[in-house]
Amino acid sequence: MIVYVEAVILDNFCFDFLLGYLTYLFLRRKVRYACVVLSATVGSLIALVYPLAKGYGMLVKIFALFVCSLLLTLKRSVRSYLIATFVYAVLSFVLSGIFCFLLGGKMANGFIGLKWGGLVCIVSVGTFLLLYTARQTIGLIGERRRKEKFATAEVFGNGKSIKISALFDSGNLLTDQNGEGVVVTDQRRLQALGDLREAGEMRVHTASGSRVLKLVKIPEIRIYSRGRENILTNVTAALSDLPEQYALILPCE
Incomplete structure (x- = not known):
């Protein structure tokens, strides 16, 4: 589910990218970065029209949930799609709660309200780089042990x-x-x-x-x-x- 951060496209994109990346990790599947980028891009575009959908905000967010998770599971079975959608939704709630707590924001009408834009982008990118580096390091250690x-x-x-x-x-x-x-x-x-x-x-x-x-x-x-x-x-x-x-x-x- 999309978390809209003061209509800042970059914040939305980075948050949705991290959300898609974590979804793959929790599903224990190989990360398809093209699908993650596509899902994050679509999520950011939906964030632009969200303020215009007065009275239909919940429908827009549900639509975003199903579309973004669908893009993460292209050429997959219906069962895989439903599981990914559930994981994506749970992670979005958990991650938005963590971001609100860490950045001192407040949820209001589907937005995380912050004093400064760009904070979500910085935290999202930092979290992704930390996770990516850790996974690569663990993988190299495992490969070395395997070869030994x-x-x-x-x-x-x-x-x-x-x-x-x-x-x-x-x-x-x-x-x-x-x-x-x-x-x-x-x-x-x-x-x-x-x-x-x-x-x-x-x-x-x-x-x-x-x-x-x-x-x-x-x-x-x-x-x-x-x-x-x-x-x-x-x-x-x-x-x-x-x-x-x-x-x-x-x-x-």
């Missing part, structure tokens, strides 16, 4: 080598008789290395149940991760016969 979990491994044996995808898994707590970590690998991928020295068997408990896996010794594994190369020698590997997304599952560092 993955690696490329080169496995050597019998004078041959293969390169496979690897994953550092904190859930891999397997150890051999010497207390060294045990890697889990796809036995079909290791067939390219020929016969490797057997090292017994191990019972492994996973989400799919309990299984007994054959153990072999891999002479050397080179792990390439984060621009570094780590070399493991005489590694105990449990051979899995289940299809895995990653051919080699390493103990977490």
Whole structure:
């Protein structure tokens, strides 16, 4: 719902932009900035005709609510539109209340009355930049952590080598008789290395149940991760016969 700030178009646009942006965040959808700008622009234009709609102010505000939320959900289902409209309406009431409290304004006839124009614009832009920066920072940290979990491994044996995808898994707590970590690998991928020295068997408990896996010794594994190369020698590997997304599952560092 549109909050009109002393008929200042810039204030209306920035407020509606923030409102549309927050709607996407609460819906946990990818922000479509073109739709947010379009919705804010239409909201600002409706603010211009609001003073002319004497006696029909409530109808104008309801119309603005449905139109602005519709522009945020273009090419979406009716269900998505109704949910977005509800979120948009709730956020408009909450946000207008917060702005009134922070800026010392008063609601009157659908307007937030302030002594100086532009305050809503400044607060809206500042809030948006703060939220955007925080989301970008959190995203970069998450992406870095995600990349740190993955690696490329080169496995050597019998004078041959293969390169496979690897994953550092904190859930891999397997150890051999010497207390060294045990890697889990796809036995079909290791067939390219020929016969490797057997090292017994191990019972492994996973989400799919309990299984007994054959153990072999891999002479050397080179792990390439984060621009570094780590070399493991005489590694105990449990051979899995289940299809895995990653051919080699390493103990977490």
